[in-house]
Amino acid sequence: MELLSPVDTIKGVGEKITKLLNKLGVYTIEDILLFFPRTYLIYPSPSVPNPDSVGSLISISGRIKYSPKAFRSKSRMDILSVTAYVGDIPVDLVWFNSNYLKGTFEPGKIYVFYGRLINDNGHYKMSQPQVFEQDKYEAIKQQILPIYPLSKGLSNNTVTKAVREALEHCRVSDDRLPIELENKNQFMPYSQAISTYHFPESFDKLVLARKRLAYEEMFFFILNSRLQENNVAAYPNQFEISHHKEVDDFMAQLPFSLTNDQQKVLDDIREDLLGEFVSQRLIQGDVGSGKTIVAFLAMLDAALSGYQSAIMAPTEVLAKQHYYTFSKWVEDSGLDIPVALFTGSMKVSEKKAMQKLVDDNSNCMIIGTHALISEGREFRELALVITDEQHRFGVQQRDKLSGKGNHPHIIVMSATPIPRTLAMILYGNMHVSAIKELPANRLPIKTCVIKESMRKSAYKFVVDEIAKGHQVYIICPLVEASETTEAQNVTDYSKKLKDYLGDDYRIGVLHGKMKPAEKNQVMDEFARHETDILVSTTVVEVGVNVPNATVMMIENANRFGLAALHQLRGRVGRGDAQSYCILMNASPDNRESERLNIMLKSNDGFYIAKEDLKLRGPGDMFGVRQSGEFSFRVADIYQDADELEMASEDVDMIIKEDPNLESHPKLRSTLNSFLADQFYVL
Ligand code: ADP
């Protein structure tokens, strides 16, 4: 078996599984070896159900008094149900379409069940729990089991087996890095790191494997970016975008004045626009720091200079929001500048009308989603392209946008909070500007962490805020693959909420599985204050700006990384009213409260992400990606900050001696195979 053999050469991987793996981007043996677990599972010691463990994944050791009952539901599903007694606490267990389990139970015997504990009208319940014989459970409890990212039809077991086979039959070469680096860094050998990352014997070994893999990813990432810097000539600036007085006039009549940081970034951009070469600038600003207006002002200068400019956003909701904001600002300015919008869900006739606007006006401001870069979409005199929430785009998509013009100025915007030094390492080929301070009118968001027992007070608080004319986000828990779907989860929640609150409140529902047009509608209604509460999955995490919303309530906050919570919290506190963030903690674990309490201490995203990591044990460190900025397979810029710095130093050392890798052919070829992998963002 060779690294580049197709996956169907693995024993047990037939046509059907091959197709499913392909869908996940796994085509070759190498792909599957690098298809790493998303997290690991250690089965917990059995515990006794209690109100605080409702909502958590637990295992219980329970006695079955009778054989399970099998029946068929109205929707013709086979249902198997039985009650297990933990001491004298009954827990109802149900399985769907799993009647084969029936014969496995012996009345009177104790089994271990692993699943999420729920409270069903006062009764403890587990749906689809895994069942183990007691002694088997004791054995498995010691292991660290990989949990892979899956797709429908593909089980964790299937992937686990396929990976095992591949590891057994394929040799991975350890000859990758120059010997001087191997000697200096003393990492676990590459091949061992790969097998350990799939099947760790211990957390200590897992940590070592991670160091190796993370270091390598970042090493090649940085190496590539430095080589590009060396080779790619900067493009000459052939545009004449000067600073116009009309922009100052517009700024003067804004209801706010720019913060010092915003002004500084704007000055940086203006200088770029007049420079000898086109701009390549990253604007970093934490959530709510006001990046949009800065982008607008730059685009306004472009328009007044007779050029088109474009801003690309990752979601339709965000693109439309920018479109409304920009249209309103242009209107306020009294200037005659057309604004065009392109999104995937627009009708052909609408797109045609927009395209005409673009064709007829060399000073058009263009806003859109990926639809901007689709075939056939053409612009003229495109002098400036901006990518908002840049981490949501791949490098190719961003290149495509620039490709719509003739080497235009490039600005990317990001809300991932990283220190400047880190940004300089990661974005070596970009200039970096940061907006650190928030607008002065902002009151710090008040945050609290509460338990299930305080739910009523939380809802009362929500209702009071609505009575004051404000709006509320409620974020539903993340769902795991084995549980109900995310859509169902959000819908059920909003129904329950409606039952509880009564009909006086207008509730919108938003989840990732909705069509873009539906999502837009729900978001529009919320933005126009036609709904009071938006029950949503984390889809609102990116960029959404509804300043009238003052409460962010997050269910099962314990299941989120703090960086994600920080982004979610950033959806409120965007106006001048006091805003609140309510974190519902469903975990009985004290460490979990301690972790969530970090959110009370700071509003600084980087601090939060770092503190989060300090508190995590090695066990729960692995499932959590603090930053979505770089699509590394393993590495995370916060968790692996030390390796990142090492990698950066090592790359500099190599490049200094051998700027084109002429005496490092091996490194060059390993780099090429990394690049072929195409998971790098920049
Ligand atoms: P982000 O940086 O997260 O993209 P936005 O650009 O969406 O933030 O800005 C958040 C809100 O703050 C918007 O309603 C915007 O109009 C407002 N805003 C921007 N700059 C200022 C400022 N200097 N003073 C007051 N409010 C501002």
Ligand code: MG
């Ligand atoms: Mg934004």
